[in-house]
Amino acid sequence: MPTIKYYVREGxxxxxxxxxxxxxxxxxxxxxxxxxxxxLLDVGGLSVAGVRAVIEAVEDVDAPLHKVLxxxxxxxxxxxxxxxxxxxxGLAAARETVAELVERRGWTADPASPAAxxxxxxxxxxxxxxxxxxxxxxxxxxxxxxxVARTDLDYVSRNVVREELVESVVVGTVLGDxxxxxxxxLAHVEASRRLYGTDD
Amino acid sequence: MPTIKYYVREGxxxxxxxxxxxxxxxxxxxxxxxxxxxxLLDVGGLSVAGVRAVIEAVEDVDAPLHKVLxxxxxxxxxxxxxxxxxxxxGLAAARETVAELVERRGWTADPASPAAxxxxxxxxxxxxxxxxxxxxxxxxxxxxxxxVARTDLDYVSRNVVREELVESVVVGTVLGDxxxxxxxxLAHVEASRRLYGTDD
Numbered sequence: 001m002p003t004i005k006y007y008v009r010e011g012x013x014x015x016x017x018x019x020x021x022x023x024x025x026x027x028x029x030x031x032x033x034x035x036x037x038x039x040l041l042d043v044g045g046l047s048v049a050g051v052r053a054v055i056e057a058v059e060d061v062d063a064p065l066h067k068v069l070x071x072x073x074x075x076x077x078x079x080x081x082x083x084x085x086x087x088x089x090g091l092a093a094a095r096e097t098v099a100e101l102v103e104r105r106g107w108t109a110d111p112a113s114p115a116a117x118x119x120x121x122x123x124x125x126x127x128x129x130x131x132x133x134x135x136x137x138x139x140x141x142x143x144x145x146x147x148v149a150r151t152d153l154d155y156v157s158r159n160v161v162r163e164e165l166v167e168s169v170v171v172g173t174v175l176g177d178x179x180x181x182x183x184x185x186l187a188h189v190e191a192s193r194r195l196y197g198t199d200d
Numbered sequence: 201m202p203t204i205k206y207y208v209r210e211g212x213x214x215x216x217x218x219x220x221x222x223x224x225x226x227x228x229x230x231x232x233x234x235x236x237x238x239x240l241l242d243v244g245g246l247s248v249a250g251v252r253a254v255i256e257a258v259e260d261v262d263a264p265l266h267k268v269l270x271x272x273x274x275x276x277x278x279x280x281x282x283x284x285x286x287x288x289x290g291l292a293a294a295r296e297t298v299a300e301l302v303e304r305r306g307w308t309a310d311p312a313s314p315a316a317x318x319x320x321x322x323x324x325x326x327x328x329x330x331x332x333x334x335x336x337x338x339x340x341x342x343x344x345x346x347x348v349a350r351t352d353l354d355y356v357s358r359n360v361v362r363e364e365l366v367e368s369v370v371v372g373t374v375l376g377d378x379x380x381x382x383x384x385x386l387a388h389v390e391a392s393r394r395l396y397g398t399d400d
Contacts, residue, residue: 032329032330035328035329036329038325038328039325039326039328039329042321042325043321043322043324043325044325102386107386107387107389107390108389108390108393109386109389109390113386113389114385115382115385115386115389116382116386118378118381118382118385119379119382119383119386121242121243121378122243122375122378122379122382123379124243125238125239125242125243125244125375125378126239126371126372126375126379128235128238128239129232129235129236129239129371130232131368131371131372131375133355134355134372134379137351137354137355138379140347140348140351141348141351141376141379141380141383142383142387143347144344144345144347144348144351144380145344145380145383145384145386145387146387146390146391147340147343147344147347148340148341148344148384148387149384149387149388149390149391150391151337151340151341151344152384152388152391153388153391153392153395154337155333155334155337157395168331169388169392171326171329171331172326172331172334173384173385173388175322175325175326175331176341176384177377177381177384178318178321178322178325179319179322179323179326179334179338179341180341180344180345180380180381180384181318181377181380182315182316182318182319182322183319183341183342183345184345184348184349184352184373184376184377184380185314185315185318185373186302186307186309186313186315186316186319186345187307187342187345187346187348187349188349188352188353188369188373189307189308189309189313189315190307190308190309190346190349191346191349191350191352191353192353193308195353195357
């Protein structure tokens with residue numbers, strides 16, 4: 001397991017207060033940050049670079065709040081490394097589908113935002129493996145996503161003090177993905193059992 | 201970008217039919233598999249080992265259908281590399297929370313399944329960074345997950361022929377995570393804008 005020294009060297013954790021040449025002391029803020037780094041790495045599945053981006057978002061408190069929240073959310077969009085040349089047409093069509101969805105639901109999302117691009121990439125990838133018609137059920141997914149987003153924002157506004165808001169949003173975004181993915185799999189098992197059979 | 205030879209060497213793609221010492225021909229099944237591998241790597245964010253596990257699930261057609269679907273779903277649970285020693289107590293409490301959720305919702309999930317373990321890990325991680333009370337809104341997440349799972353199964357049963365069912369489930373599970381994560385971020389931007397401000 002990577003050590004505290006490694007986290008400090010990678011810029012994920014501030015250095016402790018040196019108390020002797022070989023010893024440093026860490027305060028409550030260090031411990032809290034260490035837990036954040038471990039949670040994002042181990043459960044969130046972020047890379048070291050991804051965690052560094054999250055830390056930067058948490059520490060950037062100069063912009064208006066909802067802009068900071070948007071920037072923080074943008075930085076923790078799951079990595080997407082390009083669809084390859086042959087996906088060009090599919091990606092253009094998928095962007096069109098996303099633009100229509102955003103319009104239809106009255107969202108104000110920038111179509112060039114990382115989340116909108118990630119959505120288009122996922123749709124193009126589904127299309128490339130023969131599941132283009134999945135776009136037909138996109139609004140069912142969007143309904144569920146809106147429901148979860150309302151839950152997230154409601155949780156944040158009830159439980160979190162101002163200075164912890166950005167940290168909570170990035171943590172909740174990353175760990176919430178893991179939470180929802182696990183629940184979706186459990187719900188799959190149940191729905192599949194009901195549709196396709198018993199244990200015998 | 202990794203080449204076809206690399207995919208073949210890593211066991212993600214069968215070798216083509218050699219037509220000369222330096223040339224191989226690939227049929228429609230190869231092209232389809234290549235698209236699947238790229239979609240899982242690039243958009244699904246899986247590792248090479250993760251893609252190999254998915255391919256094995258797709259090719260394992262000896263078990264009863266709903267068991268195969270369960271096994272396939274288990275193999276594409278996002279990686280989780282241990283919560284660290286200090287998370288021991290939190291993990292035990294989180295497992296209890298998961299067991300209660302499964303009971304409350306009438307699910308039949310095995311509490312030792314990878315999805316249940318991943319859910320407990322996510323809850324323990326949230327708790328470790330001061331968001332243990334997120335467990336209170338778990339049922340809102342579960343409602344949304346059930347809704348998405350119904351959409352997924354309905355899509356699969358309407359659109360997919362028998363021999364493609366397992367492939368569709370693993371693809372849909374991985375790419376569906378990416379799809380939902382992107383939609384959740386778009387919905388966050390909208391909910392946050394409404395709560396916290398305008399663009400000015």
